[in-house]
Amino acid sequence: MxxxxxxxxxxxxxxxxxxxxxxxxxxxxxxxxxxxxxxxxxxxxxxxxxxxxxxxxxxxxxxxxxxxxxxxxGTRHVEEKRRIGKLAAGFIQPGDTVFFDCGTTVPFVVDFIPDDLEFTAVCNSLNVLLKLQQKPNCSIVLCGGTFHRKNQVFEHRDESSILDSVRLTWAFVSAAGVSQTLGVTCFNFNEVEVKQKVLRQAQHCMLLADHTKFDAVKTAHFATLEQFHVVVSDKKMPKTYRDLIQANGAKVVI
Structure with a gap:
């Protein structure tokens, strides 16, 4: 349209x-x-x-x-993330409560959310917060705490209680590595607790990962592929992973 x-x-x-x-x-x-x-x-x-x-x-x-x-x-790699953002944003419906993970792909999702869409966003990172505050009809819940400059994440033990009081329609989760055998990983351990909690509490879980993340393994493990209902990637996503994810009953969007 x-x-x-x-x-x-x-x-x-x-x-x-x-x-x-x-x-x-x-x-x-x-x-x-x-x-x-x-x-x-x-x-x-x-x-x-x-x-x-x-x-x-x-x-x-x-x-x-x-x-x-x-x-x-450097435009090509960012353009792929932007495509992922556009596809993911299309899943958000009026009245949804959505967790937006940290990472460089997630802000592109926010870019493609219509300004007139009313929804609630939950986030724990500065780069995503700065994007969400540009959406006039978005109610924002920030998981506060100690700010880590390296990955722009707010971390605090009490943030678990904030998440406990929120019921999520969607969890949009990013990853630095996706492996068939070793699961879904990220660089930083201070991201793991929140990622795991939102995956347990969301009605629908979405993994955002461009093709470079597949067959990669990073330091901190937080999930298995089976925990995601939807995986959004780009057209270069390896076919082996597409087949595996669909065999597990999840949807692949590229």
Whole structure:
């Protein structure tokens, strides 16, 4: 369904908060509009956006070409995460209560939640909180505590009582590694307790993992693949994992 022009402009600005450039073709596909329509939109805001080599950037000094080239090198991996975010956001319904995990993929989910959707969000990380506060109809529950700068997570033993009082429709959980034999893992032990609790308490559990996370194992184990009802990845997700997850009765979305 086509988005209104003002919504498209806002989403482009949100996307460029996470990276310096995104290809015009990729953004047009994510917004469900033609490249020509998107070019017209951008042309109305020359003070906000530039088109350079087929990439959309925020307006900046044209002499700053080194920064642009560096950003262009890293667009592909972020674009895959953005696709995952778009697919995952489509599962949220009005009135849902959703836990948003920490990590670099989860903020992209928030980007694609319509501004007029009323829902409750539970989170324990700063990067996700900053995205959620841009959604005017979102009620936010933050699991507070000690702030860990490395992964931007708030950790406190009392946060378990906060989660105990919340009933979750969805738990959107990220991972740094997914293995058939060694399960689902992350880098930091201070994430494990919350991940495990929301997986136990949510009606529906969703794993967000791009193709680079499969056949990878990190330090902290927190789940098995069987605990997830839906796995959202990209088109390069290994077929062996697709078959395994579907055989366990879960849904794969790519």
């Amino acid at each position: 086509d988005r209104k022009k003002s919504d498209r402009i806002k989403l482009i600005q949100q996307a460029l908060q996470d990276q310096k450039a995104i290809h015009l073709r990729e953004m047009a596909a994510l917004l469900d509009v033609s490249e020509m329509t998107l070019r017209r939109d951008l042309g109305r805001y020359p003070d906000k956006f530039h088109l350079l080599g087929g990439h959309i950037t925020l307006a900046f000094d044209p002499c700053d070409t080194a920064e642009y080239k560096l950003a262009e090198q």
